[in-house]
Amino acid sequence: MKPAPFDYHAPRTLEAAIALLARFELEGVEARVLAGGQSLMPMLAMRVARPQVLVDLGKVEGLDYIRADGDALLIGAMTTKTAAAESALVAAQQPLFHAATRLVGHRQIRNRGSVGGSFAHADPASEYPAVALVQDLQFRARGPSGERWIPAAQFFVSYMTTRLDPAEILAEVRLPPLPPGTGWAIQEFARRSGDLALAGIAATLRRERGQCTDVRICAFGVNATAVRLPAAEQALLGRPADGEHFSRAAAIAGESLEEPMSCIHASADYRRQLVRVLTGRCLEEAATRAA
Amino acid sequence: MIRDQLPTSQVRYVGREVTRIEDPGLVAGSTQFIDNLALPGMLHCAILRSPHPHARIIRVNANPALALDGVVAVLTPEDVRRLANPALTAPAGWGTHCLATDKVRFVGEPVAAVAATSRHIAEDALELIEVEYEPLPPVATAAEALADGAPLLFEQHGSNVIQARVYDWGEVDRVFAEADQVVRSSFRWNRVGANPTETFGCICQWDLADNSLSCYGSYQVPSFWGLARSISLNLPANKVRVISQPMGGAFGGKGGARATDIAALLSRKAGGRPVKYIEDRMEYLLAGFGQSWDRHYEAALALTADGTMTGLRVKLIDDQGATAEGYGTISVAKPLAAFTGNYRIEAARYDTTLVVTNRAPTAPYRGYGPPPHFLVLESLVDLAARQLGVDPAELRRRNYIGKEQFPYTIPSGNEYDSGDYAAVLDKALALAEYPALRRRQAEARTAGRLVGISVVSTVEPGVFDWNAYATVGVQGVGVPEGVRVVVDILGNVTVVVGFNLQGQGQYTIAAQVVADFFGLELGAVRVTTAPTDLAPPHFGQGGSRLGVAVSSAVLGACRKLEADFRRVTAHLLGVPLDEIELMDGRFRMKSRPDAGMSLAEVAGLMLGRSDLLPPGMEPNPQASCVWTAPGRNAPDDQGRCRSYLTAANATHVVMVEIDRDTGHTEILKYVVVDDCGTRLNPAMVDGQIQGAIAQGVGAALYEEYVYDGQANPLVTTFVDYLMPTIHEVPRTERDFVVTPSPTTAFGAKGCGEGALHTTPAAVICAVNDALAPLGVALTETPASPQRVWRLLRQAGLG
Amino acid sequence: MTTRQRTTITVNGTRYEREVEPRLSLADFLRHELHLGGTHVGCEHGVCGVCTVLIDGCSARSCLTLAVQADGAEVTTVEGLRDRESGRLHPIQQAFIDAHGLQCGFCTPGFLMTTLELLRDNPEPSDDEIREALGGNLCRCTGYQSIVESVRLAASRLRG
Numbered sequence A: 001m002k003p004a005p006f007d008y009h010a011p012r013t014l015e016a017a018i019a020l021l022a023r024f025e026l027e028g029v030e031a032r033v034l035a036g037g038q039s040l041m042p043m044l045a046m047r048v049a050r051p052q053v054l055v056d057l058g059k060v061e062g063l064d065y066i067r068a069d070g071d072a073l074l075i076g077a078m079t080t081k082t083a084a085a086e087s088a089l090v091a092a093q094q095p096l097f098h099a100a101t102r103l104v105g106h107r108q109i110r111n112r113g114s115v116g117g118s119f120a121h122a123d124p125a126s127e128y129p130a131v132a133l134v135q136d137l138q139f140r141a142r143g144p145s146g147e148r149w150i151p152a153a154q155f156f157v158s159y160m161t162t163r164l165d166p167a168e169i170l171a172e173v174r175l176p177p178l179p180p181g182t183g184w185a186i187q188e189f190a191r192r193s194g195d196l197a198l199a200g201i202a203a204t205l206r207r208e209r210g211q212c213t214d215v216r217i218c219a220f221g222v223n224a225t226a227v228r229l230p231a232a233e234q235a236l237l238g239r240p241a242d243g244e245h246f247s248r249a250a251a252i253a254g255e256s257l258e259e260p261m262s263c264i265h266a267s268a269d270y271r272r273q274l275v276r277v278l279t280g281r282c283l284e285e286a287a288t289r290a291a
Numbered sequence B: 001m002i003r004d005q006l007p008t009s010q011v012r013y014v015g016r017e018v019t020r021i022e023d024p025g026l027v028a029g030s031t032q033f034i035d036n037l038a039l040p041g042m043l044h045c046a047i048l049r050s051p052h053p054h055a056r057i058i059r060v061n062a063n064p065a066l067a068l069d070g071v072v073a074v075l076t077p078e079d080v081r082r083l084a085n086p087a088l089t090a091p092a093g094w095g096t097h098c099l100a101t102d103k104v105r106f107v108g109e110p111v112a113a114v115a116a117t118s119r120h121i122a123e124d125a126l127e128l129i130e131v132e133y134e135p136l137p138p139v140a141t142a143a144e145a146l147a148d149g150a151p152l153l154f155e156q157h158g159s160n161v162i163q164a165r166v167y168d169w170g171e172v173d174r175v176f177a178e179a180d181q182v183v184r185s186s187f188r189w190n191r192v193g194a195n196p197t198e199t200f201g202c203i204c205q206w207d208l209a210d211n212s213l214s215c216y217g218s219y220q221v222p223s224f225w226g227l228a229r230s231i232s233l234n235l236p237a238n239k240v241r242v243i244s245q246p247m248g249g250a251f252g253g254k255g256g257a258r259a260t261d262i263a264a265l266l267s268r269k270a271g272g273r274p275v276k277y278i279e280d281r282m283e284y285l286l287a288g289f290g291q292s293w294d295r296h297y298e299a300a301l302a303l304t305a306d307g308t309m310t311g312l313r314v315k316l317i318d319d320q321g322a323t324a325e326g327y328g329t330i331s332v333a334k335p336l337a338a339f340t341g342n343y344r345i346e347a348a349r350y351d352t353t354l355v356v357t358n359r360a361p362t363a364p365y366r367g368y369g370p371p372p373h374f375l376v377l378e379s380l381v382d383l384a385a386r387q388l389g390v391d392p393a394e395l396r397r398r399n400y401i402g403k404e405q406f407p408y409t410i411p412s413g414n415e416y417d418s419g420d421y422a423a424v425l426d427k428a429l430a431l432a433e434y435p436a437l438r439r440r441q442a443e444a445r446t447a448g449r450l451v452g453i454s455v456v457s458t459v460e461p462g463v464f465d466w467n468a469y470a471t472v473g474v475q476g477v478g479v480p481e482g483v484r485v486v487v488d489i490l491g492n493v494t495v496v497v498g499f500n501l502q503g504q505g506q507y508t509i510a511a512q513v514v515a516d517f518f519g520l521e522l523g524a525v526r527v528t529t530a531p532t533d534l535a536p537p538h539f540g541q542g543g544s545r546l547g548v549a550v551s552s553a554v555l556g557a558c559r560k561l562e563a564d565f566r567r568v569t570a571h572l573l574g575v576p577l578d579e580i581e582l583m584d585g586r587f588r589m590k591s592r593p594d595a596g597m598s599l600a601e602v603a604g605l606m607l608g609r610s611d612l613l614p615p616g617m618e619p620n621p622q623a624s625c626v627w628t629a630p631g632r633n634a635p636d637d638q639g640r641c642r643s644y645l646t647a648a649n650a651t652h653v654v655m656v657e658i659d660r661d662t663g664h665t666e667i668l669k670y671v672v673v674d675d676c677g678t679r680l681n682p683a684m685v686d687g688q689i690q691g692a693i694a695q696g697v698g699a700a701l702y703e704e705y706v707y708d709g710q711a712n713p714l715v716t717t718f719v720d721y722l723m724p725t726i727h728e729v730p731r732t733e734r735d736f737v738v739t740p741s742p743t744t745a746f747g748a749k750g751c752g753e754g755a756l757h758t759t760p761a762a763v764i765c766a767v768n769d770a771l772a773p774l775g776v777a778l779t780e781t782p783a784s785p786q787r788v789w790r791l792l793r794q795a796g797l798g
Numbered sequence C: 001m002t003t004r005q006r007t008t009i010t011v012n013g014t015r016y017e018r019e020v021e022p023r024l025s026l027a028d029f030l031r032h033e034l035h036l037g038g039t040h041v042g043c044e045h046g047v048c049g050v051c052t053v054l055i056d057g058c059s060a061r062s063c064l065t066l067a068v069q070a071d072g073a074e075v076t077t078v079e080g081l082r083d084r085e086s087g088r089l090h091p092i093q094q095a096f097i098d099a100h101g102l103q104c105g106f107c108t109p110g111f112l113m114t115t116l117e118l119l120r121d122n123p124e125p126s127d128d129e130i131r132e133a134l135g136g137n138l139c140r141c142t143g144y145q146s147i148v149e150s151v152r153l154a155a156s157r158l159r160g
């Protein structure tokens, strides 16, 4: 299990990194960005990823920060998950993202794995894309022709594929605040604790005069990307925040899934069931947090 | 018992919880596992493996690989056909060469190999080798293997059946005909396996000058593998030297027969340069000896109206995988050693069919065959309890072999040495607060929760003998385990053994016996492994035998030394021999205990003053002892023999809860009481038990090698082979009973495999107790959430 | 072929400078370039934790890190645990021996390094915190109970 050979560059600046990527693209050389390596390294070792060149962001200055931007939060792509998990700012302002971070893998993985890497990797079983869709995260991509902001709803294209161009680098993630009074929850089902989820749900909702508003439900681990479940959200909008309606929304969540994935640990119908169960549980949990 | 054996006024080590002498190197990271070893000029091997479950090999062209910079040698099927023989198997004739020569029979089967200056380059080179295959229809399951007109894996046999054999013990048909109750069920045990954290590795060097071979590696049973290599590689056995390195666990077939042959032949082709091969985890999961027990059972238990068990019928179809090279067959034979478990069952039938399929070959795994067998037996007992309306603990108690009945011969022929099953059960029930536990369960059920409890008892046959495996073609009685105890001129003691570290702590056991025997500090005793050409006859770890075997052999060697040293002392002091005794490390006069000589003095004299020795005495302060279990005999036509020397036993009480929505099983309580006789080092026994429980939980709830309908393996990484982490293994409450074995020196019984015999049955029985009110039952392992959820849905939940 | 990279890594206080192939993992670098064989390898795909070392004080899987990525970093391995002068075992190592926290010992260096980080950050962890911290390390031998006890013992000894 040794990687195929590749060349390696560790530029010091984002500009240099982008220039390298642009050059390799032009030359038809397959280059790949390396962040924490916690997903890429196994793929290299198994030779399922065979880039000719790795451009390591590890030495690029200025990609490792967590800072407030008004009431939003900006996180540099190379910030580790441990830094995010231990940040008081994240804990205080972004409880859902914070909870999601703590569900990722194990300490050793979070110590190395980057925040940006998880979004860029777009593993459908990852917690992060689901949080992105629920909370409308925005992604700052830097490329040869400058920078652009990509909203979460457009960022995730399909299985391990994002809207980023080959010469583009995800530089920063912007997390808008949860509106005041928002209740949130994230739950997942994995065979062992720390494993990637077979299915998971991230949800937020608010309550106005006892009725649910602003319901957002996103499933991960079931389709090629994390998916919002609009039918279930709709079913709850304007309805009382109680067990009966949560169950109904949960049932719809399960049914409304389009062709869930199937693997040895969970068939499509079992994934539907997990989504139903987790949706119900998340809505209950979120409701307890909603003001 | 311990005291009687040791010439000491105070036993300091044997039977005590002492820290292990093997640990300092292990915690320091300095222990020489095979991949830490490098020899001058060493090359690295990588193996090209079949992507097909079943295919004819049309052509292999390895030349492009040879052209790659850094590649020194390649090995092809052609070479292998010329230079090697097919693997030995039991039964004979179901093996292949180390590289597939005519066709491949499973995904991951080696097809070609490369030796290069680095592993990276060797793997690059594999990509250049061209292999042309003609795919053949695969045999994916045992049922397919048995179907009319099934494709054949070994055409020469005309069938995919390795062996079909029915054993009849007692009047089975009569007891079933006369039974008041017969419970029956089918079971499917899916493949699981050892998965030590260290995979197999070796370094082989073929000395071209004298045509001899040295193999360094993680060899669980060194001389056995050495002998097998001499046959597969056409070398005289005394020209194959196996040097076993410390192992990062083994739990069954560690020893890499094919890989050793491949590395050896590559060394030969590379002009005698040493060649290292380290199996990687994906190779291990695909084709290492890490898959065991692929079984389909149909079984029935006969009882009288009062709950007396009278007969047991077990029909087993065992999918051995593509060949018999992994000795998976012996796992079918081993249940004979404890076929009827803890119970007085008068008659039994074992109907076995061993087939080949295009799955990976199976191998031994801790416990060998009994873990699935006991799942079957104990599940039947629970079914019977439910039908009779008797508490499952009570039904077991009624049928236990009574403590006064030992030695007890079971219908399948083995003799249990001793035990007190009721005492073990009582202790377990008390520790679990069983009545309260049942009350908690009743309350939980009222609240709609799915809570189940099991009380499961099993016997662990300990100290295996070859005779147990005669039924699948392994011949022989007796498994010699030898040690040499050497005293140097200054009185330092070294124990030379033929096996290496694997985790169970046998070096410490050897040192404990020596230290107490000669009144030494534990840390002063050195234990070391000799290569096969220098070691006394030995086997090594396997079949829960080494603790007993090594302690017995060391004791025997110490006694021989004692006799010689007494002679020297008596001669020197000019007193009769029986006036001299060994006590607390001194050879002293019985009548004047202050007069005598120390171990060092006697040894020094022996080696330094031959003029003072008794006439005819050799200056040889060392002694060997080769131990084998006494009283073993050859099997009769129904496989009956005294096979395993000891019979430990255990009762586990487990409480689980199943999530009604997801089918997830959580272990709420886990109680273990065992009786393995004298505990030579209680902490180590505890460690064996807890470790085996973890593996049992894995087998019951998490681990499974899955194949698709074309015999393609779907579990090839640790992402999918789910070994329990710290979160999945329950914290257990443990206690024990000690019924010393009358057949071993210190009264110890084999206990290395222990809880793996019990835990899968205990967990699955608890799951089924939880499901019972719903009228569904789980008859397939593991109890994965998805599988349990299907049952819940069938019952209208979920 | 690929260009070797000049790489400087400080391991257990000693600075090493090597020309390495980019595809070399930190685990292989430590084991085969520096001959520090205490860091073991069990899966090479990030699941077992056997290869755990500290990189700049943080536990990390050395099989999931390239040696070149660790350029400029301080790495601590199991060989760096014992006292340099006296050769005495670190209290965590001694606790694993005393509480029988190992059997085959192949996983042990990974557990020791993870424990080192845990007890540095949290000198008095609860059992649940110990379990949480060790969740990424597989052990096939012990069933973990004695490992938890070892960590507890080490923690109490380190607190003095």
Ligand SMILES: Cc1cc2nc3c(=O)[nH]c(=O)nc-3n(C[C@H](O)[C@H](O)[C@H](O)COP(=O)(O)OP(=O)(O)OC[C@H]3O[C@@H](n4cnc5c(N)ncnc54)[C@H](O)[C@@H]3O)c2cc1C
Pocket: A032, A033, A034, A035, A036, A037, A038, A039, A040, A041, A057, A077, A078, A103, A104, A105, A106, A109, A112, A113, A114, A115, A116, A117, A118, A120, A121, A123, A125, A126, A127, A128, A164, A168, A169, A170, A171, A194, A195, A196, A197, C045, C046, C047
């Ligand atoms: C045992 C284990 C358990 C895990 N469990 C979980 C889990 O529960 N949940 C979870 O979400 N993840 C899990 N992971 C994955 C882990 O979180 C990874 O860290 C993460 O997916 C990728 O981050 P990274 O920084 O390591 O990226 P890398 O592995 O370096 O890169 C991953 C991919 O993203 C690309 N990339 C990375 N950064 C950028 C960037 N800034 N711009 C453009 N492209 C980029 C790379 O080119 C590559 O294709 C687990 C991993 C392991 C080994």
Ligand code: FES
Pocket: C040, C041, C042, C043, C044, C045, C046, C047, C048, C049, C050, C051, C052, C061, C062, C063, C064
């Ligand atoms: S070897 Fe690195 S995690 Fe298994």
Ligand code: FES
Pocket: B197, B248, B249, B503, C101, C102, C103, C104, C105, C106, C107, C108, C138, C139, C140, C141, C142
């Ligand atoms: S002690 Fe063997 S794997 Fe942990």
